[in-house]
Amino acid sequence: MSVILAIESSCDETSVAICNNGKITANVIANQTIHQNYGGVIPELASRVHQQNIIPVIHQALADAKVSKKDINAIAFTRGPGLLGSLLVGVSFAKSFALALNLPLIAVNHMHAHILAHYIDEPKPEFPFLCLTVSGGHTQIVLVKDYFDMEIIGESLDDAAGEAFDKTAKILGLPYPGGPLIDKHAAKGNPLAYKFAVPQIKDLNYSFSGFKTSILYFIRAQEKQNPDFIVENLDDICASVQHSIVQILLNKLKKAAKQYGIKEIAIAGGVSANSGLRNALGQLATDLGWNVYIPAFEYCTDNAAMIAIAGHHKFMRQEFVGQDVAPASRMEF
Ligand code: KG4
Ligand code: ZN
Numbered sequence: 605m606s607v608i609l610a611i612e613s614s615c616d617e618t619s620v621a622i623c624n625n626g627k628i629t630a631n632v633i634a635n636q637t638i639h640q641n642y643g644g645v646i647p648e649l650a651s652r653v654h655q656q657n658i659i660p661v662i663h664q665a666l667a668d669a670k671v672s673k674k675d676i677n678a679i680a681f682t683r684g685p686g687l688l689g690s691l692l693v694g695v696s697f698a699k700s701f702a703l704a705l706n707l708p709l710i711a712v713n714h715m716h717a718h719i720l721a722h723y724i725d726e727p728k729p730e731f732p733f734l735c736l737t738v739s740g741g742h743t744q745i746v747l748v749k750d751y752f753d754m755e756i757i758g759e760s761l762d763d764a765a766g767e768a769f770d771k772t773a774k775i776l777g778l779p780y781p782g783g784p785l786i787d788k789h790a791a792k793g794n795p796l797a798y799k800f801a802v803p804q805i806k807d808l809n810y811s812f813s814g815f816k817t818s819i820l821y822f823i824r825a826q827e828k829q830n831p832d833f834i835v836e837n838l839d840d841i842c843a844s845v846q847h848s849i850v851q852i853l854l855n856k857l858k859k860a861a862k863q864y865g866i867k868e869i870a871i872a873g874g875v876s877a878n879s880g881l882r883n884a885l886g887q888l889a890t891d892l893g894w895n896v897y898i899p900a901f902e903y904c905t906d907n908a909a910m911i912a913i914a915g916h917h918k919f920m921r922q923e924f925v926g927q928d929v930a931p932a933s934r935m936e937f
Contacts (some may be wrong), residue, residue, distance in 0.1 A: 605762070606677045606919050609665070609701075610657070610912035613694030614686025614714045615740065618657035621908035622669035623916045628724055630668035631902065631909040632661050636763065640779045644770070651689030657688045658697050665908075673705060678924070680915025682717070684935030691931035700926055708924040710915045713935055714906075715739075718872040719748055720917065721903040721910035729868050736857050738881075739873035740766035740781070741851075743810050744937075745860045748870075751917045757864070757935055758808025759858055765849060765875045768812040772819050772845050774918045776834055786842045787878050793843030795880075798822070800848045808860050812847040819845060846880045854884055861894065870897035877904035 605625060612619040616639055616747045621628060622630040626634065634657040637735045681698035683690055729748075731737075734757075737744045741761035764772070766783055773782015789904045801818045803811045823841075825832040834841065861869060873886060882898050889896040903909055918924075 606916065607675050608678050608680050608710070608912050608915040608919055610663075610680040610712070610908045610915050611694045612652045612682045612714070612906055612908040612911045613658070613690050614684070614732060615681045615690055616650045616653075616905055617906040618654050618661050619906065620658075620661045620665040621909035621912040622665055622671060623909075624669065624671070625913035626913070626916050628909045628912060630810065631907055631912075631917040632664045632668060633907055634661050640683070643774055643780050644808050645687070645780075647687045647689050650687060651693055653872075654690055654693035657659055676707060677910040678703065678708045678710055678915065678919050679705075680712055680918070681910050682911055683716045683929065683930035685932060686713065686931075688931060688933040691933060695929070695931045699929070703927060707931065709927070710918045710923065711925045712911045712914045712928055713937065714732060714911075715742060715744070715937060716752065716754060717836040717910040717914040719754065719870070720751065720914045721872060721899050721907075722725070722870050722897050723751075723917070724903055724909055724913050725900060727897065729870050729895070732866060732868050733868035733870055733897070734857070734860055735870040736853060736862065736871055736876075738765040738871065738872045738875035739854065740764060740770065743871065744817050745808050745811070747864060747866075754937070757860060758810065760810040761805065761832045761890055763812035763816060765810070765853060766873070767814060768816055768849055769846075769875065769878075771816045775820055775823055776838065780936065783875060783878065786846055787880065789839045789842035790880060793819060793841070794838030795843040795847035797837070797840035798844040800845065802852060803846065808856050808863070810856060812849075812852075815848070822828050846878065850878070850880045853881065858888070859894070860894070861919060868897075869891070869894045872899060872904070874905040877901055
């Protein structure tokens, strides 16, 4: 029997979840809207808002799960990677809470947790599987051999896929975070309206910085001829950008699946909420005989449920850390 309370505060979502014997019974997420005014997450502001949110979010999670503090068996928290000031709030709170309640502490790697979100609900992937983890800070193809035995076999050498979405959105004058807005406009546009240069990168790695620049130059050139180019063609531009990013992501995933002879394929991270990616992956499942695993929307973007399920599996292994644990903004995979 175990009740795990988990805290996620690596970026701009303050989230607390409860995992009761491997089942998620609460997952409260407080989004920070303040960053919309700045076109990106402002670390200092994020940290301050985490401080304001953390206690109400803990109370709400306990209420949702109908448990009290004395029912908790361990406190799990995101140790990294992420913004240091944001992580500090969650890590300090977890440590104080564990000290006050005399409970063990479980440190979780945020990128592992995105992948382990697949173990919240059915169907669960079988080991070994490949996971394309695509978020605002990371783009990785991971060979997952067991819950905590994972190997990165390909990754972005510069920008993450989420950044490619968000930076393109910024060029188009859309507010932060632009990924979901590009997705929304793309649904109404023609994905083949415009073609963008596809990066030629070796092995299973990615690059998105040149791609983003090519979009910027394309838009500037079009605007010279028609100053209203963006407004008049927003849906087609979004659909074409999204189509290109999805093709870039899936081409390397197909290569990895072939190279490793694996047909159990999952996606994870904020960009896995993208409908273009979800649909294209579903199509590949049919074409290539893959078993694909796509997380529920609420477990794609940052959430504490994924930290709680990772914490549950560490609890079963009795894998705890001491009060000397510190946040690790560049935590190794
Ligand atoms: O995993 P996540 O919530 O936070 C990080 O750990 O980075 O990912 C956030 C990223 C942002 O770049 C956001 O624009 C992107 O996920 N994102 C999307 C969609 N929903 C979130 N990108 C494309 N389409 C979406 N529907
Ligand atoms: Zn994340």
